[in-house]
Amino acid sequence: MSFLTFLFTLTAHVLGLLLFVSFFAFLGYCAYVKYVHLKYDHIPGPPRESFLFGHSPMFLRTMKNDGLVHDMFLEWAERYGAVYKVNILHYVLVFVICPETVKEMLMSSKYPKDMFLHKRLFSMFGQRFLGNGLVTARNHDQWYKQRRIMDPAFSSLYLRSLTGTFNERAEKLMTKLADVADKKSEARMLDLVNRVTLDVIIKVAFGMDLELLENTSPFPKAIETCLQGMVYNIRNVFFQFFPKNWAFVAEVRAACKLLRSTGADWIHNRKMAVHGGGDVPKDILTQIIKSAQKEESMTQEDEEFMLDNFVTFFIAGQETTANQLAFCIMELARHPDILQKAQKEVDDIIGMKQEISYDDLGKLVYLSQVLKETLRLYPTAPGTSRELVNDLVVDGVRIPAGAVCIFSSYISSRMEKFFKDPLEFDPDRFHPDAPKPYYCYFPFSLGPRSCLGQNFAQMEAKVVMAKLLQRFEFVLTPGQSLEIRDLGTLRPKGGVVCAVTHRKHRGQ
Template sequence: MFLSTFISTLTAHVLGLLLLVLFVAFLGYCAYVKCVHLKYDHIPGPPRESVFLGHSPILLRTMKNDGLVHDLFLKWAERYGPVFKINLLHHVLVFVSCPETVKEMLMSSKYPKDMFLHKSLFSMFGQRFLGNGLVTARNHDQWYKQRRIIDPAFSSLYLRSLTGTFNEQAEKLMTKLADVADKKTESHMLELVNRVTLDVIIKVAFGMDLDLLEDRSLFPKAIETCLQGMVHNVRNVLFQFHPKNWAFVAEVRAACKLLRSTGAEWIHNRKMAIQNGGDVPKDILTQIIKSAGKEESMTKEDEEFMLDNFVTFFIAGQETTANQLAFCIMELARHPDVLEKAQKEVDDVIGMKREISYDDLGKLVYLSQVLKETLRLYPTAPGTSRDLVNDLVIDGIHVPAGATCIFSSYVSSRLEMFFENPLEFNPDRFHPDAPKPYYCYFPFSLGPRSCLGQNFAQMEAKVVMAKLLQRFEFALTPGQSLEIRDLGTLRPKGGVMCTVTHRNHRGQ
């Protein structure tokens, strides 16, 4: 009896002490949030919905209603100016569309990638995702070593040699579209370009032929699942703790594991083949392994970074290019005058040739303008961010250190102050002789951390679009959504459903 009473009393005391500790911790957190508010509340911005959650409820409600948070950021930029802040718990995000500060922070290596995003992308729900790869590495020396190893694989000389592979894979898409045209069926253009760009990156980077246009591989689904998980992981820190989300969390973890285990197997097999003097393809993976072999020291951590970059290539090397192509097809179908002009240029430069050369790509000037204008309206990677390590005055506003600065290419590219009639699709903005505003168009970011694969992506996009324009007419299926879906990257919500017909080349 005495022991039972003693245990009950002790338990009550422990619970009471625990509640007291939690209450004191809560009061401490409240005081900390209040201090953060006092430190940054002089910066313009929309009113908070919650003292603690800040603007999180607005963002989560927008996502729940299938809205686009980037349109919300655009509305706030138009209302509050080139510098405004929002709060997420104790985090302060300062959105900047001031060109001088974009230049200052993105062109310099002294402003690290932001810690919050790094943690959110390093792993998802406990499963390593992008880790410390090129996109996420915060330590400059760590990042620079990886960039030094990978750079040779993206040299202009090496990219020139990939033109044949781009042609080969794009031809498979043309064959698929010819079949669609013959059968007079609808074509899901986003799905098709997704599969062909994944085929390209797997072939040129890893020497594998998966032929995803015909085979229902797990990879496209795994990538989409990872992207969906990424959005929830970044924008809702409590997502994984709600029981109704546990099944999806498990799917995301499995998708991350699939990409990483596949990468580990492919990298190991290639290393063994190189060590054994086997005949290996001269692809990006071989280039990277050989470059890494020239380094003075390669640790087990460096090997893990290689796997991080494998996943990064899978995601960034196909997803963003596919989305750009889909948006481009959508806008060309909506603008017959632009489509006709682009087709005429392709006819003049390419004619009826099946093999598009590297030199041909340089002559497709108007098509380049079309692709750039597509990325202005639809930057598939909509922005980037940096931690502010020192106080900074931005457009006359003092911003204390400790905030995260957000640079949104989506917002800047749609502001009237930078682009006249910004919502109009007008490729002439990028005519070689047209005046161009600086540091407000950065779909591949800027400076030392700009996208390593941007030339690769634009070469691939040009080859695919040139062949499509050369051979087919396409029209959007009526009634589909032309809105944007946000999966961290931006993609057409309706999938760009098209009817496709063979072009009639009169006189040729």
């Protein structure tokens, strides 16, 4: 036998062995998927389209057709009840629409964030994304240490000191809108409020001035790319392996790298200022640095840990507030009576003042109702999840320990059983004397893991909206889409394009 023949025979045997091993590994995996199915098959839910891929083909088809997956989840909740399951490979997600269970699991610290979403958010397509930051940390002690360190940057005393910055940045938006009004052109409100909220978080959290209303920046596009990649990474675990997706996967990795490299530079410069004994602000960036506690002997993991929180606050501190503002403008433009009532409150409390004080914000009760109702219909972060530690029976259905439980504010906020005429925009639902929603409204989550920045976000939103209502009339441009776009966070699909004009006040 020649050497070539021997080599060919050996290669054929090795390939045959690999195929044999792969075949039995595949059979073993299929058996495991079947075992998982049996464990959850007593839970109601829509039929699986595929034994292996479960319901993910339905998600991808909906996304491809520019639909909203959350509407499908809502339809399933109305059809299958308070508990239903969704399958993706060997993963099972159990949707729970039950206020008592929301209270039990979200208000307690004993239910950790689940491993499925943790893995998909820790990194995207091999590039570290949110890592073990405040949103994703599963270990309670690790999370609690971060939260305790970050709390001073979100105290009421510190937030009160930010009112001036909120006013200053909002004034730049008003100047921009005044120019739009004078030119009788149109304003793409989603883009404008995106730039303002990003300007605010970069200034008050990281001490940088980018002036995004006047200057171009790669950050808005990088954030959108990361969020879009996050959706595909969660709903299609094989997304990165298809050649047609490789260009987009590369874009997502580059966007993640941009945010993390920017964070590394800003953290380094601030650390130099801290070590130099300079006067540094008590902002999020300073708190991120203090969280490492060993600035002089940092390990690589310590550096990554700081960057995790940088990216978390960079995205979460901007995206959700911008989307809330855009949806709020859209709904006020669609409801002239509500708009007029909100304008009257602003006129009565703010008048023609340019500087809105912290105390003024507390008096804008109806505007608060409008903003809360906006988040009810459009919870920009539509849900959260937890891992069940023990078997639990909900509405007569047993959910086994270890299950990933999904709690969707989008679903519960749009169900007739919790809100009368749920698709109607009605701020009076949140009147101070109205009954408070019982654990079916949680746009910032609930309990110990609720959003640390929710008061920050609502202060910022109030300042921007109060100034907008004080100065301008706005009318939606006909023909644009009023539907929702899903980028993990929810945003207006049409961009909220408005014709803007100056308000005429009494006596003018």
